[in-house]
Amino acid sequence: MSESVRAAVFGTGSWGTAFGMVLADAGCGVTLWARRAELADAVNSTRTNPDYLPGVELPETLRATAVPAEAARDADFTVLAVPSQTLRANLAAWAPLLAPDTVLVSLMKGVELGTTMRMSEVVEDVAGVGRDRVAVVTGPNLAREIASRMPAAAVVACTDETVARRLQAACHTPYFRPYTNPDVVGCELGGAVKNVIGLAVGIADGMGLGDNAKGSLITRGLAETTRLGLAMGADPLTFAGLAGLGDLVATCSSPLSRNHTFGTNLGRGMTLQETIAVTRQTAEGVKSCESVLDLARRHGVDMPITETVVAIVHEGKPPVVAVKELMSRSAKPERH
Numbered sequence: 001m002s003e004s005v006r007a008a009v010f011g012t013g014s015w016g017t018a019f020g021m022v023l024a025d026a027g028c029g030v031t032l033w034a035r036r037a038e039l040a041d042a043v044n045s046t047r048t049n050p051d052y053l054p055g056v057e058l059p060e061t062l063r064a065t066a067v068p069a070e071a072a073r074d075a076d077f078t079v080l081a082v083p084s085q086t087l088r089a090n091l092a093a094w095a096p097l098l099a100p101d102t103v104l105v106s107l108m109k110g111v112e113l114g115t116t117m118r119m120s121e122v123v124e125d126v127a128g129v130g131r132d133r134v135a136v137v138t139g140p141n142l143a144r145e146i147a148s149r150m151p152a153a154a155v156v157a158c159t160d161e162t163v164a165r166r167l168q169a170a171c172h173t174p175y176f177r178p179y180t181n182p183d184v185v186g187c188e189l190g191g192a193v194k195n196v197i198g199l200a201v202g203i204a205d206g207m208g209l210g211d212n213a214k215g216s217l218i219t220r221g222l223a224e225t226t227r228l229g230l231a232m233g234a235d236p237l238t239f240a241g242l243a244g245l246g247d248l249v250a251t252c253s254s255p256l257s258r259n260h261t262f263g264t265n266l267g268r269g270m271t272l273q274e275t276i277a278v279t280r281q282t283a284e285g286v287k288s289c290e291s292v293l294d295l296a297r298r299h300g301v302d303m304p305i306t307e308t309v310v311a312i313v314h315e316g317k318p319p320v321v322a323v324k325e326l327m328s329r330s331a332k333p334e335r336h
């Protein structure tokens with residue numbers, strides 16, 4: 001990778017910082033944009049991100065700034081890593097600053113409330129760029145593990161294969177192995193819905209329901225994700241890949257997952273308010289479960305696990321009652 005490739009990363013949280021580190025390790029010059037000047041200063045002076053990745057030493061070629069125009073300048077890739085529900089307002093402010101011909105890259109795993117738009121659709125809408133200039137990076141990529149340079153594979157999705165290959169080269173390191181995939185819809189849905197299933201598995205874990213329940217939720221969660229994907233024109237094979245099964249397995253088995261942990265706290269009996277109070281970082285599924293359910297209804301797709309998560313998280317249904325209802329639905333063949 002040529003050192004002249006420049007990347008801007010908007011969002012200095014755990015994944016923005018870790019992915020910035022991947023890009024820097026792959027040979028790119030990287031500027032992180034941080035919302036708070038103190039955090040940008042801390043990154044530059046200590047070569048760490050004390051708030052989100054304490055103890056991880058960041059590469060020399062990664063700088064931070066709180067000035068959006070400075071981050072955006074001359075960027076070949078403009079990476080977006082803020083909470084999904086804040087993307088529209090943030091990007092509206094950044095759009096006039098973007099370098100001409102920059103490729104916009106979404107790291108976000110959510111669906112916009114109200115519009116039910118995927119993040120790449122929000123990017124196209126707000127930045128006014130064609131889909132060939134928007135890419136998505138997704139897969140089993142728990143930020144803390146990537147930041148420790150533990151091995152992981154990922155997916156770079158873009159409808160334009162040349163753009164996907166450029167980005168693939170820009171983020172390929174000895175510990176981060178990206179594959180390309182033209183199925184942007186499937187890759188984004190895989191990432192957004194796995195957070196909802198991660199909440200469901202966390203709730204089951206918190207209730208002590210065991211590993212059979214976990215295996216059943218992962219599998220049936222993937223089945224309902226695939227049903228939605230098919231209705232939206234995705235390639236069903238995407239869901240058997242890194243963006244689907246791969247990310248579900250990582251999320252549903254790891255205590256590092258914020259969604260899984262959020263669910264576990266609910267399953268142990270914490271209230272929603274108590275759970276929110278102990279959650280410092282973004283657990284996208286908490287909001288996106290509602291937009292995913294909305295999307296499912298718009299497409300006439302049955303998503304019982306997602307419906308159950310919405311009922312527990314937003315409608316106060318006790319988990320014990322929800323499990324009983326989920327299990328007593330009418331019997332049916334597996335492939336429906």
Ligand SMILES: NC(=O)C1=CN([C@@H]2O[C@H](COP(=O)(O)OP(=O)(O)OC[C@H]3O[C@@H](n4cnc5c(N)ncnc54)[C@H](O)[C@@H]3O)[C@@H](O)[C@H]2O)C=CC1
Nearest residue numbers: 012013014015016081082086107108109141142143281282
């Ligand atoms: N952390 C992880 O392991 C992974 C996260 N993701 C996705 O990446 C996206 C970002 O997540 P993280 O970096 O993990 O979240 P985080 O909670 O660690 O960081 C979020 C960042 O956004 C900033 N932020 C919060 N509200 C904002 C606002 N209103 N305007 C501007 N900036 C704001 C925060 O200051 C912080 O820098 C999410 O969609 C998440 O699902 C994807 C793969 C892995």
Ligand SMILES: O=C(CO)COP(=O)(O)O
Nearest residue numbers: 139140141142257258259
């Ligand atoms: O997307 C992730 C791993 O691929 C991170 O999951 P959480 O957002 O639940 O921490």
